Amino acid sequence: MEGKLMILLPLIVFFSTVEAQQHVEKMQHHQNSDSFTLELVHRHAFQFTNNKLKTRQERLEDLLHRDVIRHRIASHRVQTRRRSGEAISASASTEMPLASAVDYAIAQYFTTLNIGTPSQKFRLVVDTGSDLTWVSCRYGCSGRGGDCSRKGRMKGNRVFHAPSSSSFSPIPCASEMCDVVASPFTLTTCPTPLTPCAYAYSYVDGSEAVGVLANETITVGLTNGRKTRLRNVVIGCTNSYKASIGHIDGILGISNTKYSFTTYAAEKFGARFSYCLVDHLSHLNVTNYLTFGKRRNQVKVLGNTRYTRLELDAIPSFYAVNVKGISIGGKMLEIPMKVWDTTQGGGMIIDSGTSLTRLVDSAYRTVMEVLTKSVSKYQRVKLDTIPMEYCINATAGFDKTLVPKLIIHFKDGARFEPHWKSYIIDAGGGIRCLGFSPAGFPGLSTIGNIMQQNYLWEFDLEGKKLGFAPSSCNNS
Missing domain, CATH: 2.40.70.10 (Acid Proteases)
Known part of the structure; x- marks a missing residue:
């Protein structure tokens, strides 16, 4: 297994909305709060251990096995760039391919996110090594070999039903966004300019996520107790994934790229984010938090x-x-x-x-x-x-x-x-x-x-x- 692992400013396609509504939401946002928080749950939390508590040694063994894989992936990614002779610069980083080679089995923290309108709740891997935020999803029959049935779950996991969300807006395959975000992992077919941008997001471990790119609304809780909507966030609607991600519904990509979730959220809330991780041997119910915004964690x-x-x-x-x-x-x-x-x-x-x-x-x-x-x-x-x-x-x-x-x-x-x-x-x-x-x-x-x-x-x-x-x- 080869190749893995982290934010600038997002490149987002905005679809028209009512100007007055945007103004009201903007005013409400500034009046309500300047930050929001996501709960981080460690992979060894009770709900992820099949109700079987592990010993300290078993937990450490589990973590270190995943470290080896993750470092190989990170090194592969950097060395591939260096061998290609590309200059490492800010402009080059905006064109980084989507294949961050994340191995979902090795992620350490998870969170829940409310996606769509009305919102649907999903449990996602929080990964500093993934550029794309995606969720198991049903939308038409796009992609290669995708199961396009209207099942509620994919391999036992929850599935986002895109047609049920009024804010789901597929990104056209002929758009610049499709080229920037998905290239070179877009599927080659683009029968019409408005056909959704299809991707085959490949990973060095041989796994693959196939689906379409879209702009979608994500609802988050502000630190003052209220909620706000993040509109036009780029997500992947993955209808086929060739690997097992256990009890997880998708990935929250928070890498250092212009289109990652963290970059987008941080820009909207003051270009800052923070976290504080408790001891890995703490009680399993102890919670960590990831905060976006100017207000300190x-x-x-x-x-x-x-x-x-x-x-x-x-x-x-x-x-x-x-x-x-x-x-x-x-x-x-x-x-x-x-x-x-x-x-x-x-x-x-x-x-x-x-x-x-x-x-x-x-x-x-x-x-x-x-x-x-x-x-x-x-x-x-x-x-x-x-x-x-x-x-x-x-x-x-x-x-x-x-x-x-x-x-x-x-x-x-x-x-x-x-x-x-x-x-x-x-x-x-x-x-x-x-x-x-x-x-x-x-x-x-x-x-x-x-x-x-x-x-x-x-x-x-x-x-x-x-x-x-x-x-x-x-x-x-």
Whole structure:
């Protein structure tokens, strides 16, 4: 399995509506709220585990297996671009193909979204690696081999019935939008200019989503308790999907492209979004939130917010940061600068869909050498089912004072200081493991969601800056 993984400003086709209605809605929007929030549910939440609770070790094993697949997909995507000789620039990123190679089985968070008029509720994978938002859907008999019956569900999942929505507006195959969003994965046939734009959204793992593109209305709850409609959001009406996505109805694409959902929502609400992820070992009912808009995610921060430049144009589709180096115990490690340089095949991204922090080999070996010395007093153990290189037996208790402070330094002077338990990970049963995994070079390093835990992350797309502050990730 090859190839996967993140926002600018959306390219949307607007269909005419009544001007007065638009004006009223705009006024209501500004009077009501300047942000909205989506609940994020982790893949290990009770409703996704077939009512069978997993042990800590089983949960960690599950996450790490998916990390390996996700990183292969991300690296494949970047390397394919580099081999093609295309310049990595803002203008090039607007023409990124739809095949982000997302593997739906590996996503970590889910949310519910109300789509259409009247709205229909669906459970979607929240994926920073997918450009297109799509839902299992029935609309005519478009696509290749699609099941066009009026069944309520597709392979056991809920299905959006497009003809029942008054706001569903297919994008014509002869339109510029069809070329920009779906190319090169549009189906070649365009019998008439108004025929819906059909796509075959292919993934490197061999799966494929087939359907038509449309503009649709999505209803979201504002932070003041009211609701508002996001109109003319580009979605995919997928009538055939060649793979299993379990109990999920589709994908919420929040990558760094001009037509992703996050870009569109962030633009409408002030070009910002934020999230705060609780510890992955927290009670399964603990909730995370993704907030779009100028109003900060309403969680309590436990320190100052620091800011670094968000490199939106450095690695197309990804949220990249400009790293200077890593220090442990106050000493800067000797890591080649090319590891962090996107022009030399390196770079670091921040990704909510990857669990462990991945470092390319030279950085990984250096970090692991220092950290293993700090916990060398404990007996080393090997966990056959968990692909982490160094684990220890701490059943008699773990002395956290032995753990040196790890800091990621950014070129503009900002410093990210993750909590020690985010890189000395509790694997259950008194076993702790060093929470890093290796990646080949050239390739990307990734700040994974375990290292991001208990921090509030704010993405300012207009100002191109990333804010972060330690947080309990709750409102108390």
